[in-house]
Amino acid sequence: MCQRGNGAGRAAPGLARPAVSNDRRGLFGRQGESERKSAPVAAAPPRAAGANPSARSHAAGSAGAKRSDPGRRRRTTGATVGRPDLGEVLRLVVDRVREFTGASGAAVGLLDGDAVVLRSASGSALAHLGLRVPLEGSLSGAAIREGKALRSDDTTRDPRIDGDLAFKLGARSLLVIPLYHLNRAVGTLTVLSAKARTFGDRDAQTLEVMGQVISASLGNSASNETETRLSRGRTDALTALEESEERFRMALEHAPIGMAVVALDGRWLEVNRAMCQILGRTEESLLATTWEEVTDPDDLPTHQRSVAELLDGHGNVHRVEMRYRHAKGHRVWVNLSAALVRSHSGDPRYFIVQVEDITERRLAQAKLAHQAAHDALTGLPNRTLLLDRLRHALARQVRSGAGVAVMFLDLDRFKVVNDSLGHTAGDELLCRVAERLSAQLRPGDSVSRLGGDEFVVLLEDVESIDDACDVADRLKGALVQPVSVGEASVVVTASIGIAMARHPGADADALLRDADTAMYRAKERGKDCYEVFDSGMRTAAVGRMETERVLRAAVEEGRLRVFYQPTVDLQTGTVNGAEALLRIETPSGSVLGPTDFIAVAEESGLIATIGIGVLEAACRQAVEWRKQLGDKAPARVAVNLSSRQLSHMRIAEAVTRALESSGATADMLALEITETVLMESSPETLAELSALRELGVSLGVDDFGTGYSSLTYLKRFPLDFVKVDRSFVDGLDYDPGCEAIVSAVIGLGRALGLQTVAEGVETAAQLERLRAMGCTGAQGFYFARAIPAAHVSALLRNGVAWPTRPAPIAARL
Secondary structure, eight states: OOOOOOOTTOSHHHHTOTTSTTOGGGGGTOOOHHHHHSSOGGGOOOOOTTOOHHHHHHHHHTHHHHHHOHHHHHHTOSOOSSOOOHHHHHHHHHHHHHHHHTOSEEEEEEEETTEEEEEEEEEGGGGGTTOEEESTTSHHHHHHHHTSOEEESOGGGOTTSOHHHHHHHTOSEEEEEEEEETTEEEEEEEEEESSOOOOOHHHHHHHHHHHHHHHHHHOSSOHHHHHHHHHTOHHHHHHHHHHHHHHHHHHHHHOSSEEEEEOTTSBEEEEOHHHHHHHTOOHHHHHTSBHHHHBOTTTHHHHHHHHHHHHTTSOSEEEEEEEEEOTTSOEEEEEEEEEEEEOTTSOEEEEEEEEEEOHHHHHHHHHHHHHHHBOTTTOOBOHHHHHHHHHHHHHHHHHHOOEEEEEEEEETTHHHHHHHHOHHHHHHHHHHHHHHHHHTSOTTOEEEEEETTEEEEEEEEEOSHHHHHHHHHHHHHHHTSOEEETTEEEOOOEEEEEEEEOSTTOOHHHHHHHHHHHHHHHHHTTSSSEEEOOHHHHHHHHHHHHHHHHHHHHHHHTOEEEEEEEEEETTTOSEEEEEEEEEEEOTTSOEEOHHHHHHHHHHHTHHHHHHHHHHHHHHHHHHHHHHHHGGGSOSEEEEEOOHHHHHHSOHHHHHHHHHHHHTOOGGGEEEEEEHHHHHTOOHHHHHHHHHHHHHTOEEEEEEETSSOOOHHHHHHSOOSEEEEOHHHHHGGGTOHHHHHHHHHHHHHHHHHTOEEEEOOOOSHHHHHHHHHHTOOEEOSTTTOOOBOHHHHHHHHHTTOOOOSSOOOHHHHO
16 A cells, blocks of 8 residues: 655645645645635645645644544635636536547536436537436436446447437447436536547546546535535535545545646645555655656656647647656556646646556567567577668668678588487577577677578678678587587587678668578588578579479479389399489470479479379389380389488388389389488488388489498498499599499498499490499490380380390490
């Protein structure tokens, strides 16, 4: 509870001075005993803060005695000067109510039989003084019957209201409270709006406070009866007003929102309990300050200007969301409404202030705003905030000419961490990466997380691309240090793309896209490096988009073709298999090979759909060859699997379905994977490959020797063969180093019990060298290019065998 202090001027006689600008009761225009003895109303001085402490103590201590002493009441009911009549009180109240609520009109209606008669009005309601509003078919009647405040957001749709009457009053929205005296209804206080709106709880509270005063002033019946009673003598009139003032004091004290009367010089004159609680102060301490002293310094200048505008005649009400300083030092957000009360001559008298504590709402809004602009996991800015900052940086570049650079980072092999250690460990790693990146940047730079394992660094005031490269080196150095994730130690690297706005007026989205493009180039180079964007990358990116368009169209229009390249058993000279290779037939009749579109297919996600199609086609063709050629059919058909197929689909289930739907047996199918799959394999990938091996499908490694896999991977995975990459076979004719590598791979395969197949054989000399080294199989243009299935059938029907020095198979077709 707010403790009542011994504020200045709290003695009983002074408390009843409505004409004095610093008195709470002055809201209703009543003059007190001191005015009757001294100066006219307009000359009455404001109550001074810091009055005699002993006088304040005496006044506070005798307040209860004053109200219970009839002799004292008689001493304060002598002749008064300029006491306002009831009509003046009502006019002041309806004016203030309309200002506080922002309504277009306000009115007081008094009961007269079966109707409420409008006796005082303000604004648009002024034109309807004297109007009888029937209790039936009106919100006034409903409020009196139900004994509570009622509102109507749209009178045209409200069954409680007579639409014609509402139209006549120009009331689209209404708020009505019943007026009572001695537990008897005497009338209503109403505010109305010509436009549809919702009157809120604060509006209802305002009417309740003012209604308490009006109810006591009106008495037990309608206006005529009350005025008759008041005319019987000053004693009864002043008694009613004292009761009115007491009701107002109680309403003010117990209002759920902060309420106060503030002097023109900023001193708090009257405050209620809620105001004290909002500011964390006692009443005594608050009355010894000014509103400037409790206003947050950041909001003070704006608030001072608004108050000055009110005093200069620019409006009567000031509404704002602002901050106060709590007694404990923290900020309190409030929704403040300050109404300037003027005398009948128009001179400013004091402010009536209503304050609602909205700190929790503002904190919730701030939290939501932060969440909308930041990554929930790392707390870094997200894409929305990044683009906003980037646009502002580019705008500053136009003015200052300082360079702006963007760095797009993608963690290498992050999926392996997720798959092997779990997503919790992956999240922890992302948080550690965010911390390390942030620690390497200048105060003016920032790092954001776009999602997944992608981060973007924004650099401002960059003089040259070399500065950005220096930052990239620093980031790479910070990331390469081992990170403890749970019980594991992880080394993480990143591929980085750098794009720089070299000229003012660059587009934020385009700059970010260019950095992304450069990052993909860094991935292609082998990862753990950075690339600087150039115009050639943009051309390549446009080309990839066109390739994707062509690829999607080919899938939709059925223009994908599966060709087959035979493989030869170097011991028997016969064709023992065929590799399925995808081609795209363009509308013009030309054919695109895998190197033209496979990378785009993997990047776009189309590889899964395409891969299933190739797998099913290969299985059907293997069965068809067995039916057509019998023993002359290829022993098995090989299909390439990408890392994306293994990581994003249940490949063992897909293979099982393909075998079952085609009628093929598992020994008729071979699957080829790359060294990248070996290196980036997870427990799930190993489980899939083991399941394939259990089916009886042969497994091999394609392009062996081009990656960086450890020899332990060859022992770890259930493999049947390795294929020597064509780049090493091509060097057999001129490069001793290539011959050494080929010889080593063949020897390794022999030691591990694996077959070896040489790719890209094009000359007889290469073939002889491979035979001499002990290579078990070969394929290449020397034998045949990739050809349609029908051509392979024709080739095999001839029963070709490879003698010691044969003519190439392709020449015999």
